Amino acid sequence: MIKFDNVTKIFPDGTVALDNISFEIKKGEFICVVGKSGAGKTTLVHLILGLELATSGNVYFEDVKLNDADPLKIQEIRRKIGCIHQDYKLLPKKTVYENVAYIMQVEGKDNAEIEKEVPRVLDVIGLKDKVNNFPSELSGGEKQRLAIARALVNHPEIIIADEPTGNLDPYNSYEVISLLQKINQAGRTVILATHDREIINKLGKRVITIEKGEILRDEQAGRFII
Amino acid sequence: MYEFVNSHKTRNSLMFHMFTNFKRILGFAFNDFNRNKGISIAAVFVLTITILLVTSLFFFHGITSYLTTQIQNKIDITAYFVDDTSEADILGVKDEILKMSSSIKNIEYISKDQALAFFNEKHQDNPILAKALQEVGGNPFLPSLNITTNGDPVQYASIADVLQTSDFSKLINKVDFSQKKDTIEKIYSITKNINIFGLILGIILILIAISVVFSTIKLVIENSRDEISTMKTVGASDWFIRGPFVMQGIIYGIIAFLICIFISAVSAYLLASKIQIMLPGFNIFSYFLTNWWIFVLIQLGFGIGVGVISAMIVVKRHLEV
Structure with a gap:
């Protein structure tokens, strides 16, 4: 489904974020990408979303070479991915309801479907009492949950979660990871980028360990070893 | 037959999709306008001042045209x-x-x-x-x-020349051009300079005004830079992102136009008698009524035009994600 083929990413200031990495993610997999802060996890996520382009090598999404894809194709791919960003990337001038509805509007869903699905997702995620609040009026945990609701609402083929538990207490972290597991059990592909040792060790899923932009290990049922 | 029905259905669904998107873009624009009242009022204010400036240039043009016509008719x-x-x-x-x-x-x-x-x-x-x-x-x-x-002295000179040299010159006793030549040249030079000065001043003022509006709209959109980047990240199309900003530009333009046309009409009405004392025969309110459609076109065109073009340019910069 996603393939990194000898991918190197060097930023204009000379920083080597990823150095000649290759791996493949199959449909329905749950894959953990681990590494210290600055190891290159977020860059990897950005390359899948087409937010960054590889300096050399190729990133493929369902056989589409992202380096050569036209903007419309990239938009289409982004709509297939539900992404929970480290910094939430919420729309600050839209309410909780509108933030989630926006994703469905982008997809061109009709109003009846939006009016049915958004309250349902917000209910599941525990934000049904905050529908008219703006992101600035939410706590860190609530923002995180809103970001998750937004990533899930369109039932995307892939969920990418970049440090989704970074601002959560252990109980909420457990809830989020359980939710991701359920999504994966429903047949969706999940990519979890984190540096939370406990979570990774409990999950027992495939782990790709990155350090200084290079893949140190790629193990099925791996553990957090850095 | 089946293909025809199918393509008809596809076209209808496409139209419906476009209409839904348009309604959503309009909704986003009105919401953003309401939720950022301070910035919206600032943008409308700047646009209003700019349109009033352009309008006053058109009034100025009316006055100078009347003056030069009056002077030229006398020579x-x-x-x-x-x-x-x-x-x-x-x-x-x-x-x-x-x-x-x-x-x-x-x-x-x-x-x-x-x-x-x-x-x-x-x-x-x-x-x-x-x-x-x-x-x-x-x-x-x-x-x-x-x-x-x-009023062009060259025209007068060439006519005087023809009158004195052509076949019918034997019928002509005298042409009084030489006595009037200096006066004609002086008046023509003054009216020509007024027009050139007006045009240069107008262009400079309009350029300044456009850059002020552009900077204000840039400020409004810069405020939404992260939002635009997030919209791109979730796969929104360029038009779905750009649309609300462009629509806001149109809303700013329309509100500024309504304010300006009201101010122009009231000022022309109130100043008409005072200007008539200085320029007998020229009624500025009649000038406004006679040319009302030009005023509407200038104000609406300038307001919406500058609003929309500024929004398009600034958003385009942030869409390169």
Whole structure:
């Protein structure tokens, strides 16, 4: 489904974020990408979303070479991915309801479907009492949950979660990871980028360990070893 | 048949999708406008000032056009014919001159009798002149053609030249161009300079105004830079992102236009009598009413145009994600 083929990413200031990495993610997999802060996890996520382009090598999404894809194709791919960003990337001038509805509007869903699905997702995620609040009026945990609701609402083929538990207490972290597991059990592909040792060790899923932009290990049922 | 029905359905669904998107973009624009009242009011204010500036330039143009027309209408050259030239010959010359140049505004034939009548009417309260005329005896005036052009001294010079050198020059006693030449040149130079000065001032002011509006709208959109980047990240199309900002530009333009047209009408109405004292015969409110559609076009076009173009340019910069 996603393939990194000898991918190197060097930023204009000379920083080597990823150095000649290759791996493949199959449909329905749950894959953990681990590494210290600055190891290159977020860059990897950005390359899948087409937010960054590889300096050399190729990133493929369902056989589409992202380096050569036209903007419309990239938009289409982004709509297939539900992404929970480290910094939430919420729309600050839209309410909780509108933030989630926006994703469905982008997809061109009709109003009846939006009016049915958004309250349902917000209910599941525990934000049904905050529908008219703006992101600035939410706590860190609530923002995180809103970001998750937004990533899930369109039932995307892939969920990418970049440090989704970074601002959560252990109980909420457990809830989020359980939710991701359920999504994966429903047949969706999940990519979890984190540096939370406990979570990774409990999950027992495939782990790709990155350090200084290079893949140190790629193990099925791996553990957090850095 | 099946294919036709299918393509018809696809077209209908596409139209419905476009209409839904348009409604959503409009909704986003109104929401953003409402939720950022401070910034929205600032943008409308700046746009209003700019449109008022452009409008005042158009009023200024109206006043200077009226002034220059009035002045130019007062300058003319006169060709005096020899005493016994027949009316038919003079009218023939008139037709010939009319054919010479499209810049000739008017040629008036004044017969000997009319010239005498004008003189008597003009000097009816002056017994000395009346007595002098009696002593001369008969009608000493010559028939003439009074020619008015667009005010360009070159035009007057070329007409005077033709009158004195062409076939019909033998019919002409005198052309008074040389006496009026300096005055014509001076007036023409003044009116020409006023127009050039007005145009340069207008262009400079409009450029300044556009850059102020552009900076304000840039400020409004810069405020949403992260939001635009997030929208791109979730796969929104460029138009779905750009649309609300462009629509906000249109809303700013329409509100600014409504304010400006109201201010223009009221100011023209209130200032009409005062301006008429300085410029007799020129009613600024009538000028506004006669040209109302130009005012609407300028204000609406400028307001929406600058609003939309600024929004398009600024958003485009942030869409390169």
